[in-house]
Amino acid sequence: MIEYLAISLQLVIFVFLSFFPINNFTASYLSKSLQKLNLINYFVINNLFLMTVLLIVSFTKLKIEYVFYIIILTYFILLLICLKDFSKYFVLVNLPIVGIFLIINFALFVDIARDLHLAWDSLTLWKIKANSFYLGGNYFGSVTDLHPQYPHLGSYIWAFFWKNSFLEFEYLGRLFSSYLHVLSLFAISSCFVNKNYLINFLIVTLLIIFTYDPTLRGYQDIYIFSLIAFFGFFIYQKIKSDTEINDFIILILIILPWIKNEGVFYSIFLTIIYFIFQKQLIKRCLFPLIVFLGILFQFYLNLFYFDLNGLFQFEVSPSNILDDQSFFTLFSKIWNILFYTMHAFFKNPILIIDLLIIVACIYFTKLHKDNLPFLTFLVLNIFFIVGIYVLTPYDLKWHLQSSVDRLLLQTSGMYIYLLALLKDKKFFDI
Amino acid sequence: MNLKNSILKFKKILLFGIIFLLFSTHVNFFKSIYLLSFRGYEERMLRTYGWGCDVPNAYQFIKNIIESVPDEEKNFYIHNFHTTIRYWLPPIDSIFLGLKTDETKKKLILLHYYKEHHGVEIEKINVDLREYTKITSAQGCAYFVKND
Numbered sequence: 212m213i214e215y216l217a218i219s220l221q222l223v224i225f226v227f228l229s230f231f232p233i234n235n236f237t238a239s240y241l242s243k244s245l246q247k248l249n250l251i252n253y254f255v256i257n258n259l260f261l262m263t264v265l266l267i268v269s270f271t272k273l274k275i276e277y278v279f280y281i282i283i284l285t286y287f288i289l290l291l292i293c294l295k296d297f298s299k300y301f302v303l304v305n306l307p308i309v310g311i312f313l314i315i316n317f318a319l320f321v322d323i324a325r326d327l328h329l330a331w332d333s334l335t336l337w338k339i340k341a342n343s344f345y346l347g348g349n350y351f352g353s354v355t356d357l358h359p360q361y362p363h364l365g366s367y368i369w370a371f372f373w374k375n376s377f378l379e380f381e382y383l384g385r386l387f388s389s390y391l392h393v394l395s396l397f398a399i400s401s402c403f404v405n406k407n408y409l410i411n412f413l414i415v416t417l418l419i420i421f422t423y424d425p426t427l428r429g430y431q432d433i434y435i436f437s438l439i440a441f442f443g444f445f446i447y448q449k450i451k452s453d454t455e456i457n458d459f460i461i462l463i464l465i466i467l468p469w470i471k472n473e474g475v476f477y478s479i480f481l482t483i484i485y486f487i488f489q490k491q492l493i494k495r496c497l498f499p500l501i502v503f504l505g506i507l508f509q510f511y512l513n514l515f516y517f518d519l520n521g522l523f524q525f526e527v528s529p530s531n532i533l534d535d536q537s538f539f540t541l542f543s544k545i546w547n548i549l550f551y552t553m554h555a556f557f558k559n560p561i562l563i564i565d566l567l568i569i570v571a572c573i574y575f576t577k578l579h580k581d582n583l584p585f586l587t588f589l590v591l592n593i594f595f596i597v598g599i600y601v602l603t604p605y606d607l608k609w610h611l612q613s614s615v616d617r618l619l620l621q622t623s624g625m626y627i628y629l630l631a632l633l634k635d636k637k638f639f640d641i
Numbered sequence: 642m643n644l645k646n647s648i649l650k651f652k653k654i655l656l657f658g659i660i661f662l663l664f665s666t667h668v669n670f671f672k673s674i675y676l677l678s679f680r681g682y683e684e685r686m687l688r689t690y691g692w693g694c695d696v697p698n699a700y701q702f703i704k705n706i707i708e709s710v711p712d713e714e715k716n717f718y719i720h721n722f723h724t725t726i727r728y729w730l731p732p733i734d735s736i737f738l739g740l741k742t743d744e745t746k747k748k749l750i751l752l753h754y755y756k757e758h759h760g761v762e763i764e765k766i767n768v769d770l771r772e773y774t775k776i777t778s779a780q781g782c783a784y785f786v787k788n789d
Contacts, residue, residue, distance in 0.1 A: 214677060314661075318670040325673040327682075327689045331731045338735035346739065380682055409656055416664040423668060 217377040218320045218386070222313065224372075225390045228261055229254040231286040235300055236293040244455065250305045251401045252448075254394055255441050259462040262368070266469055269367040272349050279375040307408040312397060315415060319389045319423070323382055326425060333429025337366050341384065344370030351516075359517040362509075364469040365431040388433045395440035395624060396422070402447050402631035421561035422623065432617045434470045435477065438463050440624030442481050443585065446488070447628045450581045451635060456489055464502040468509055473595075473618065475506055480591040484584045547607055548600045548615070555616035562619055565626040572629040576636065585629050592622050690733055694782035696723050698733045699752045702782045706750060707737050716743040720766055723753035749773060749785040 231237070234253045238245035245256075261282075268278050290297060301309065329338060339357050344367050365388070373384025393415070400414035427433060445460045464482050467474035482499045489495040513519045556562045569589065572582055596618055603610050665671055680688070690700030698721060707715055717740065721730055734740050743749075746768060754763070763770070773785035 212678065214682065315664070318665060318668050318673075321670065321673040321677055322668045325669065325676050325685065327685050329736075334731040334733060334735050342735055342738055378682075409653060409660070412657065412664075413660050416660050416667075419664065420667050 214324060214378065214380075215321075217380070217383060218317065218324060220377045221372065221383050221386050222316055222320060222390075224375075225316075225387065226313070227286065227290075228282070229257050229394070230297070230301070231257060231289045232260065233257055234293070234297075236296050237289065244457070249401065249405075250301075250308065251394070251397050255398055255444060256457070256459045258391060258394060259441065259459055259466070262364070262466050263462045265368055265371060266364050266466060269344075269363060270350050274347060275344065275367075275371045275374050279371065308397075308411060311408060311412045311415070312393070315419070316390055316393050319393065319419075320386050322425070323386060323389060323428070324380075326428070327382060329429040330426060336361055337369065337429055337431060338381070340366035341369040341373065341381070345374050345384075360472070360513065360519050362469045362471060362474065364466065365434055365471070369429075385429055388431075388437075391437040392422070392433045393419075395437035395444075398444040399440055399624060399627050399631075402444070402451075402628060403634060418561070418627075421564060422559065422620065424559065424620070427617070430617070431471045432621050435467070435474060435621040436624050438467055438470070438474075439477060439481070439622055440627075443625045443628045446484070446584045447631060449488070450584075450632065455491070456485065458494070460485065461498045461501060464498070465505050468506055473621070475509070476595050477622070478502060478506065480588055480595070483591070484587055487587070488584055541601065544601050544607060545597065547611060548597060551608075551611035551615050552596075552619065555619050558616045559620045559623065561623045565623050568626055568630045568633075572633055575633060579632075579636075581632050582629055585625060585632075588622070588625055686736075690736065694752070694779040696753065697721075697730050698723075699779075699782050700733065700736070702752070702779055703733070703750060704737070706777065706784050707740060712739055715739050716741045717748045717750050718743045718746045719750045719752065720754075720768075721752040722755075722759045722762060745787075747787045749787070751783050751785070753781045754783065755781060 230253065233241065233245055233256050235247070238248070248256075264282070265278070336358050340361070340363055343352075343357075344363075350363060350367075368387055369381075369384040371384065372387050373379065373381050376383035396415045396418040397411075399418060400411050403414055404410045422436070442460060442463045445457045445463075448454070449456045464478050464485070467478040467481070479502075482502045486495055486499050489498070556566070569586075572586075576582055578586065596615070599618075600607060600611060600615070676685075687701055690698040692701050693699070694702045703717075703719060707717065715737070719732060719734060719742075721732065723730060734742060749768065751763075770785065773787055776784045776786055778784070
């Protein structure tokens, strides 16, 4: 029974951390563009902020307990300042949606608590790093001794919430990825309906049915899925209300490379999209520069600090591209990629939904400019996936079987916004 | 008017209930609540990774050995010979906090090892059991220490 309490407490901590530092009240002291956003918006921004803070402190020798206390104390002071408004805004105005949000999270949390099975990479990679952070290690110490080519942020977050949980069971640290997943689904559903909480609940339920994969316990793919969905959320909001792109979008681009290796590519793709669709010249140049410097820093650490050959798990040598790529081999590889991609569609039904949405979108709107950010990402992503598997030095079938479904799932949240755009153009109504 | 409102409210509650049931079934909500209420963390770990020397990972067998030594001596080389039809299993060393891999193979834990089936495999990991003393064992699993 005490585990229910620990799980509930963890949920309360996540929600608390999601409400600060930027919300309806503090925004009035910060920026006009941050005022009068909806609750989901603030939650997304604050979670990105939290992840960025954790990324920065992960490079220091600060103990994760102290980091937690500092964050909680700061947020608690903010809570005291706006306590009256907080309860009014949080409990009265947003009660139904908050209630549904809590129920969904709690249900997923108990499912994770029930099934403690960790998947392959979780046991052999991510848990090892998390253990090291949990035991007081740091990025430049023992943590990266094993598998330094794999980014560490997901494991750091895992250890952070594990160490600072009520019962200190490892799964309590993993709940944050599930929480972020649910938040990303709420962000997507908020693009379809605003006030009707029942429809909101229905959309989130359907999205969970299509995307929730218990075989990914401890994997980092859900973080990537959520971050890309958040990016789509900001872009969608810009298109819908014809305003500036939310500046917090840059945090997604900074965080992505530190979650998983492929995050570097996604970060570059999304930066390209940002560069194309940002109108303000200063931000258009400055933000991609910051992202580029972040990736360069990671590259520098891998090359000179960890003495690795590159940023990624395998080397792309010219022989991979030139020697063995007869037309037949290339055709056979592409055929295999297509086959296993189709195969993945049955594992993750969200991909079938995505395909239908993309086809409907192209059919109805004929490459309307509003859809271009999402379609640009689609094209870049197709090149990326084909590129990976054409160049892989591993056995192609094994590599496809073990990873293509996850790669496709990671980006699947992005294309749902095309459906929201179709809805906005009144091709159909919800 | 009141009746109309009540019907509308009932419809909403009914709809909420249906969606909730749909959601709960998919994420095993009721099953999880039921199981979590009487299966503690340790029991769930045992069921996931294996009671005693059970497949897949003989979690309890390893745990008993690891917990019997002080923290600074938690260096073991663990090898699991059990394979499923399609995959070999991931090592579960990371489950145990502070456990280090003993590359010198002085302290060796073999899981699901059967002399008649795994003669070739044990040679592949460069282990000659004649050089070891058996400390403890269960059917298929054993803990050895290398003779000095």
